[in-house]
Amino acid sequence: MSKVVVVTSGKGGVGKTTTSASISTGLALKGYKVAVIDFDVGLRNLDLIMGCERRVVYDFVNVVQGEASLKQALIKDKRVPSLFILAASQTRDKDALTKEGVGKVIEDLKADGFDYIVCDSPAGIEKGAQLALYFADEAIIVTNPEVSSVRDSDRILGILQAKSKRAEEGEDPIVEHLVITRYNPARVEAGEMLSVDDVIDLLSVPFLGVIPESEQVLNASNSGLPVILETESDAAEAYEDVVARFLGEEREQRFLTEEKKGLFKKLFGR
Amino acid sequence: MSKVIDLKGSILSLTILNIYSDDIQQVKLEINEKVEQAPSFFSGIPVVIEPKVSLVDPTFLALLVEFLYQLQMIPIGVRSEDPGIQDQAEYAGLALFPPQEHKARHKTVPEELKEDMPSEIGALVIKHNVRSGQQVYAKGRDLIVLGSINPGAEVVADGHVHVFGKARGKIFAGAAGYADAKIFASHLNPEMVCIAGMYQLSEDIDDKAKEGFVEVALKDNKLVFNSKILG
Numbered sequence: 001m002s003k004v005v006v007v008t009s010g011k012g013g014v015g016k017t018t019t020s021a022s023i024s025t026g027l028a029l030k031g032y033k034v035a036v037i038d039f040d041v042g043l044r045n046l047d048l049i050m051g052c053e054r055r056v057v058y059d060f061v062n063v064v065q066g067e068a069s070l071k072q073a074l075i076k077d078k079r080v081p082s083l084f085i086l087a088a089s090q091t092r093d094k095d096a097l098t099k100e101g102v103g104k105v106i107e108d109l110k111a112d113g114f115d116y117i118v119c120d121s122p123a124g125i126e127k128g129a130q131l132a133l134y135f136a137d138e139a140i141i142v143t144n145p146e147v148s149s150v151r152d153s154d155r156i157l158g159i160l161q162a163k164s165k166r167a168e169e170g171e172d173p174i175v176e177h178l179v180i181t182r183y184n185p186a187r188v189e190a191g192e193m194l195s196v197d198d199v200i201d202l203l204s205v206p207f208l209g210v211i212p213e214s215e216q217v218l219n220a221s222n223s224g225l226p227v228i229l230e231t232e233s234d235a236a237e238a239y240e241d242v243v244a245r246f247l248g249e250e251r252e253q254r255f256l257t258e259e260k261k262g263l264f265k266k267l268f269g270r
Numbered sequence: 271m272s273k274v275i276d277l278k279g280s281i282l283s284l285t286i287l288n289i290y291s292d293d294i295q296q297v298k299l300e301i302n303e304k305v306e307q308a309p310s311f312f313s314g315i316p317v318v319i320e321p322k323v324s325l326v327d328p329t330f331l332a333l334l335v336e337f338l339y340q341l342q343m344i345p346i347g348v349r350s351e352d353p354g355i356q357d358q359a360e361y362a363g364l365a366l367f368p369p370q371e372h373k374a375r376h377k378t379v380p381e382e383l384k385e386d387m388p389s390e391i392g393a394l395v396i397k398h399n400v401r402s403g404q405q406v407y408a409k410g411r412d413l414i415v416l417g418s419i420n421p422g423a424e425v426v427a428d429g430h431v432h433v434f435g436k437a438r439g440k441i442f443a444g445a446a447g448y449a450d451a452k453i454f455a456s457h458l459n460p461e462m463v464c465i466a467g468m469y470q471l472s473e474d475i476d477d478k479a480k481e482g483f484v485e486v487a488l489k490d491n492k493l494v495f496n497s498k499i500l501g
Contacts, residue, residue, distance in 0.1 A: 125403075151402050154420050158401035200435075202420060204399055 002110040004117045006174075008160075011151030012123030014144045015181035016074060018217060019239075020120035020124035026243030028083035029228075032115040035074065037105075038088035039132035040122035041096060047087040050077065051224025060187045061089035064101035070108050084114075094128035106135050125152075125159055134165050138175040140246070141205060144182045145194040150202055154254040157203065176205045179242055183210035187259040196256060209242045211235055212255040223235065285411045286349070287338075289321040294333050305341050313342045318367055331358040393429070400425055400439065410446070421461060430454065440464070445487070453486040458495075468493055 007020040017040070024036035037060055038046035047053040052075050058068035065084070070086075077083035086105075090095065109117050121132035133139060134249040139160055143153045160174050161167055168175075180199055187193040200207050211217070212234045220227040220235075234255060241251050291297055305312045317338060325331065331348065338345045347365035350356060359366055393412035400406055400415060402422030413427035418435030425431060426442040430452050433441070437455040443465035444451025451465050459480045462471050465488040479486075479495035487494050 025349070151422055154402040154422065158404045158423075161398070161401075162404075193396075 002114055002117060003137045004106060004119065004135050004215070005093075005138045005140060006119040006121055006133040006160075007140045007142060008121035008129060008133055008156050009123065009142040009149070010125060010129075010154075010156035011144075011149045014142050014149050015211070015217075016142050017049055017120055017121070018221060018227060019140065019142050019179055019181065019211070020118055021046060021049045021226040022114070022236075022239040023243055023246070024118040024267075025077075025080055025083060025226040026228050026239055027116050027118075028077070028080045030121065030243065030247065031082070033082045033113060034116045034118060035084045035086060035109050035114045036118040036120060037086040038120050039097070039128055040120065041088045041128065042090065042093045043122070044088045044090050046120050047075075047085060048224060049062040049221050050085050050226060051086070052077070052085055054223070056087040059087045059089040059093045060105070061096045062144050063105055064097055064140045070105065070112070094122070094131075095227075097128070097131050099131060099134060102131055103135060125155060129156065130159065130163055133160055134163070136160070136164060137166070138177065140177045140179055140208070141203070142179050142181055143199060143203070145180055145184075145188065145199055147194065149192065150199055151181075154203060157205065177208045177246060178203060178205040179208050181211040183255065184213040185256060189258060207253075209238060209253060210255050211238045211242070284318050284346075285315055287317050287319050287345075288298050289319060289325075289334075290323060291473065292321075292325050292327065292330065294321050294327065294330055301307065301337070301341065305343075314344065316344045318347045318349055319345060319364070321352070321355055324352055325355055325358065328358060331355070331362045331364070332432045335362050394427070395434075396425075399435065402439075407445075419460070429452070433458075443486075449488050451488070454481050454483070457484075458484045458486070463493065465493060 007016050009016050020036055022140040024034045028034040036046065041061060046063050047056055058073035060073065063070055063073045073086055074084040077085060077243065106117060119132045119136065122128040126143065141153050141157060143149050157176065160176065164174055166172065178200065180196060181225060184193060188195045196210060214233065214235050216230050216233040217227050217235050220230045227233065227235045230236045238255055241254060244251055289297060319334065335345045342370070345364060348355060348359035349367040349369060351369050356366055376406045384500050392466050393414045394408035396406055396415045397417065399417035400419045400423040402420050405424045406413065406426065408427035408429065410428050412429035412432070413425055414432045415425060416434045419425055419433060419439040419441065421435050421438045423439035425439065426445045428444065428448060430448040431441050431443045433455040436457040437460050439460060440462045441453055441460050447466050449466040449491045453463055453465065460472060461471055465486065468488055468491060470493045476495060479497055482497055483500055484495055484497045485499045487496065
């Protein structure tokens with residue numbers, strides 16, 4: 001049974017694409033057949049973060065408009081088998097996507113036996129974002145622990161509940177999950193960031209976990225590696241936890257509090 | 271290129287001439303009397319004729335129009351639902367105006383709202399959270415929100431508003447003018463509360479009112495926050 005998962009946030013720059021890349025990689029590592037689609041037409045990002053930008057021949061818009069077959073456009077990941085990327089076009093804009101076209105692509109992916117179809121939403125609440133969430137069965141809401149990001153996530157949650165296919169056809173609502181990225185316990189303690197409790201209190205969405213703020217995320221993105229593959233980094237472990245919890249596993253929350261520096265670290269400055 | 275013409279809608283104020291008699295001689299006499307009191311006032315004014323009786327004489331309007339022109343008034347149209355009068359108006363070259371809409375509803379009487387939608391009995395119940403950007407309107411009745419009202423959300427009711435979750439958005443009770451409407455909330459920290467048009471912003475609300483159960487009511491044109499209502 002294939003599942004369509006949208007990764008969305010409302011606000012831009014909170015880590016949707018990073019999260020899409022890591023979660024789809026994580027699911028593929030668990031043995032599922034995964035396709036990840038970049039809905040941010042006009043501003044490709046996902047192919048850069050997945051390190052396949054030089055292998056894009058046909059893109060999502062080509063497939064939607066019938067200029068290429070899915071088989072031609074799906075890029076097979078070189079590191080993880082059973083992971084495929086459908087890149088966004090850089091030369092078109094979001095108007096090139098139609099509901100019927102996107103629906104057809106998703107149906108074809110389901111027929112192809114994909115277990116998870118991860119839709120990386122563009123920022124905003126307009127057409128592009130609405131198309132990315134329209135066909136979703138589950139949604140991963142990505143939020144930074146700050147007021148404007150949380151507010152925008154609340155807005156997109158309202159749209160998920162009102163304007164998705166499931167809502168329009170009166171089916172069971174989209175299953176919602178929350179991931180808080182760029183979490184910095186020290187700044188939370190200093191009162192500069194909202195705490196996990198504040199965010200959950202406001203959004204009241206089941207919580208998958210935090211991704212700690214770290215340089216590793218940026219470095220991994222720059223080198224075209226989903227950060228979940230940057231083994232031994234906190235961010236990779238955090239994403240690994242998130243994927244496990246997404247699949248229903250119970251795991252204790254980590255990275256919520258500041259790591260106390262031991263004497264050794266203090267002496268040697270890390 | 272400069273514009274040659276332009277069509278635009280506009281609301282104008284016109285003089286209505288109500289006619290209560292179908293006797294053209296009597297009507298002429300009365301009009302003459304009125305005009306003599308202030309001839310300059312009536313000179314050149316556009317007039318819409320509104321007959322309040324049915325006009326049996328098929329030449330009535332034509333004669334009246336002729337007479338008004340003599341007095342330097344400019345009859346431009348007729349307002350009537352009577353097909354006979356409408357025919358006469360067409361013949362006399364007068365425009366037809368739609369009959370006046372029923373008077374705007376008196377806003378402070380909730381009974382009229384109930385009449386408005388007899389099928390909507392009881393309160394509107396919202397079981398989930400009302401999220402940023404969402405609006406809920408309980409027209410002509412109470413609103414009960416079992417979830418929270420998040421910042422950026424708006425709930426509106428013509429009756430009372432009850433919030434069981436956290437009330438953090440904008441809350442309007444008595445939106446159609448019902449001044450006895452109240453807001454009940456267990457955690458009130460709203461962006462705004464408003465009853466029958468009187469509103470108060472978050473920063474003007476006493477912090478004490480933001481703890482525990484509170485009732486908001488309108489007294490002497492002021493919002494009163496009562497947290498002791500449950501004793």
